[in-house]
Amino acid sequence: MVAEAAQRLSANAEIRDLSSKPAARLAAGTVNRTSPMNRRPFALLAPPLLAILLLGAVPLVLVLVWSFWTWDPATYWIKPDMSLAGYSAILDAGRWTVIVSTLLKAAGTATLCVFLAFPIAYVVQFLSGPRLQALLLALITIPFFTSYLIRSFSWRLVLGRTGIVNTMLQHIGLTQAPVDWLLFSNFAVVVGLVASYLPFAVFPLVLAFRRVPPDLIAAAQDLGAGFWRAVATILLPLTFSGIFAGFLFVFVMTAGSSTEVQMLGGAGASIVSVMINDVMRVANYPLAFAISTVVLAVIFTLVLVGNVTFKLSSLFAEEDR
């Protein structure tokens, strides 16, 4: 019986290995290059790869190229006169400060989301049975049930002068008048962003936590490690890839958001996407493309550095199990 089970496990491992690392096995020369099994992954990969190239890479390359072109008032479009005017205009009217504040806002929101997502993922993975796990994960997806617009608008009703929070604060006697900074402020923007994008931090962390054997925590505690030491020395190092993935998802989503800032921010509050929209309205396409290129470059750099540092791909690898 034991030998049979071992044989089955070995066979399963072989199958898993074949499906997960065909390229590595191909490179190592351990598989037959002409086998249909080996060609299949590449055939399967071709359509999505083509779609990514056509729908993702081509527009990005166009944005990059057009950012160096010049706006032509005669045709109301751009012409291929190479220029850095779009990039130099970023330095005008304080536009660069919007880019910097967007990145800071995105980093702050992403950090806050990761801080909140970590204990949530811990509870989901280690303190919940299968039914509670399913329930908690379902609850986390609730923000997706409504549009960003409705969600942001509802925060105005919660944080406003006559909103729930202010009414409660006055009712219990903590304040005598409505607190104005709750709404139309950076505080309100961050609340709206965190509420919108928290699930994007939770799910990668849950995935990362699933890769942590519970026995490791138990063993550490048996050896005298307290809860926080176990978190610091075992959980954090083993879930770095999930932490970074969650951070990255929220960072990118926040950097591209506009609704929360427009609806909850103070007078004229801005973020990169609002600024691009403003610029597009007056047909200053090279500037809009230049702003997009700068932001994309920052995000790509972040992804590359993060991938090298935290090995994002390990989040989905099997062999570390």
Next chain:
Amino acid sequence: MTRHAAPGAFASNVSRRQMLKLMGLGGTALAAGRLGFGQRALAQDAGTVAFWATATLDIGEKWPEFAAQAGIAPEFTDNGNDLGPVIARLAAGNANDLFDVGGFQGGAEKELSRQGVIIPWDLSKIPNYESVWSWAKDIAYLKQDGKQYGIPTVINADSIIYRPDKLGKVDSYGTIFDPKLKGRVAMEDAWINSAIFTAIYLKESENQPIKDPGNLSESELGLVMEFLIKHKKDGQFRTFWNGWEQGVQLVADEEVDAMTGWEPIVYEGRKRRLQVEYAAPVEGYEGWGNNTVLLKGAEERGTADAAHRFVNGLLGGFYGCELGKARGYIVPTDKNLDYAKAHPEEYAPADVEKLAEHVKAKFAGKVFWQNARPDNFQLYEEWWQKLRNA
């Protein structure tokens, strides 16, 4: 900047989608237009016109009734009311391949005629134009080089929405800039409206050297925007609002006591039993119009005559009555009242007359016309960015 869009819609909050559309699909669409993709069939039905206009001009399910009366069936497409993409699609894209008649915010005619993407109307083919109120015919943007490029189709004038229970009677834009109301006022998050309101105030109450508040020179614009920036830094504005629902909410939830804005917000506030009024400022109103223009493509496809019949129908009375009933907006012609009197079972003549008199009364005083495309439009955006960052 979706102005005067359908009440109930979250009018201006489409920026993320808009941006993606513009960045991703818009470029492709522009390119496709240049290659001639998506061209409207040349041999189309002579009884239809493709009407590409702001949602303000849409009468929805009433179009079939309009078609039965005017003898021409419009195919309505919402243009989003954002003039930047609209002009770009006409000048460098495929809009002229797809649409016959445009309905745009006033001020774009100069740029569009210069580009050659719109052509003049032949007023002899629009007999109802005779009935258009004379002051509406005199809107400067409608004519370029003596030729009639725009037909005034919807007209109104905007000012200040305020709460008389908090402020008493308001009759000046000075209320918006009054330090005593710090943090209790708002303006719209759109230079197209907020710059002109401020310019009107500075010109009329502060005697600042401003010639045309709707078309500010470089130095005038600097003066106006520095004034706004100073007040923003002082914490004068609670927020800059965006779109219909946000505007209503600011008033309904007592976030502000006064704000510059659209008159229908007052109607909506009153429906919600709020005590709100619309000011008649001593400095004057900001007048605005949505004008219909004849796209060059209509002539090329042989649908120009149908387009003239369609616009004649817009001025025929039924359309004005319906638009007034549905949105409280006015088509500037007495044909509306004539139609209501002939069809009292459909439209109450008293209501139609009341609305007409209300708008006429506004225009009896000082009005400065909104200009959707001032000469320095890119500079306006640059200053607006400085204001955002202040």
